Amino acid sequence: MQEDSPVQNENTPDTTTEQPRRTRRRNRTIVLGAAALVALGLGGVAVATTGGDRPAPTAVSLDAQARAEADSRADRSTRESTAPDSPSATPSASPTVSPSASASPTPTKTATTKPKPVAKKTTKPTPAWVNPMPGASITSCFGQRWGTLHAGIDLALPSGTPIHAAAAGTVTQAGDASDGYGNSVFIDHGNGYLTHYAHQSRIAVTVGQKVKAGQVIGYEGSTGDSTGPHLHFEVHQGMWNQIDPAPFMRARGVDLGC
Numbered sequence: 402m403q404e405d406s407p408v409q410n411e412n413t414p415d416t417t418t419e420q421p422r423r424t425r426r427r428n429r430t431i432v433l434g435a436a437a438l439v440a441l442g443l444g445g446v447a448v449a450t451t452g453g454d455r456p457a458p459t460a461v462s463l464d465a466q467a468r469a470e471a472d473s474r475a476d477r478s479t480r481e482s483t484a485p486d487s488p489s490a491t492p493s494a495s496p497t498v499s500p501s502a503s504a505s506p507t508p509t510k511t512a513t514t515k516p517k518p519v520a521k522k523t524t525k526p527t528p529a530w531v532n533p534m535p536g537a538s539i540t541s542c543f544g545q546r547w548g549t550l551h552a553g554i555d556l557a558l559p560s561g562t563p564i565h566a567a568a569a570g571t572v573t574q575a576g577d578a579s580d581g582y583g584n585s586v587f588i589d590h591g592n593g594y595l596t597h598y599a600h601q602s603r604i605a606v607t608v609g610q611k612v613k614a615g616q617v618i619g620y621e622g623s624t625g626d627s628t629g630p631h632l633h634f635e636v637h638q639g640m641w642n643q644i645d646p647a648p649f650m651r652a653r654g655v656d657l658g659c
C-alpha cells in the first residue's frame with residue numbers, strides 16, 4: 402500500500418489536466434521504480450550485512466521509504482543530468498582536444514624543417530643562364546658581316562661537342578630549319594626571350610620538351626650554310642627578332658667574349 406503512494410501523489414495533479422502526459426509519466430515512474438528497486442536491492446544487501454541479526458524487517462521498511470525518495474531523486478536527477486550533460490560535454494571535449502593536439506605539432510615541425518633549404522642553397526644550384534658551349538673560341542660576333550647582319554654569335558669547338566641550353570625553357574623547334582641554319586633548336590624561356598642553336602650535327606631534344614639550364618640539347622656540327630663546325634647562337638626578343646646575345650648574356654652573368 403505504501404509502495405504505491407508516491408506514484409499516486411505524483412500523478413494526482415496530472416489527472417485533472419493532461420491525459421497523455423500522465424501515461425507518459427507513469428511509464429517513466431515504472432522504469433524509475435524498477436531502477437530504484439535495483440538500487441535498493443544493493444542497499445538492502447549492504448544493510449543486511451551491517452545489520453547482522455535483523456535483515457528482513459529493516460529491508461522491508463527501508464524498501465518503501467527509500468523507494469519513494471529514490472523515485473523522486475532519480476526523476477530529478479535524470480531530468481537535470483541528461484539535459485545539461487550531453488550538450489556541455491560534447492562541445493567542450495572535442496574542440497579543446499583536437500585543436501591543441503593537431504595545431505601545436507604542425508607549426509613546430511614546419512618551423513624546424515624550414516632552415517634546411519638554406520643549407521641546400523650553399524650547394525651551388527645551376528645558374529639561371531649558362532654558356533651554351535663553354536670553352537669555345539668566338540669566331541664571329543653579332544653585327545654586320547659581308548653586307549648582311551650576322552644575327553648571332555659563332556662559337557667554335559670540334560664537331561660533336563655538346564651544346565647546352567642557355568636557360569630553362571620549352572623546345573619550340575627542333576629540326577632542319579630553312580635559311581641555312583641546318584639542324585637547329587629553339588628554346589622558349591617564357592619571359593619573351595628565345596634562344597636559337599644552329600648548324601648542329603645531331604639534335605638531342607624534341608618539340609615540346611622542357612629543358613633545364615645547362616641541359617644538353619644537341620651536338621655541334623656544320624649543317625646548313627657553314628664553312629666549318631661551330632655553334633651559331635642567337636637570342637630572340639620575340640620570335641625572329643634577333644638581338645645581340647653578348648650584352649644580353651653578360652647581364653645574366655655569362656661572358657661570350659664579344
Ligand SMILES: [Zn+2]
Pocket residue numbers: 541551553554555632633634
Ligand atoms: Zn653564325
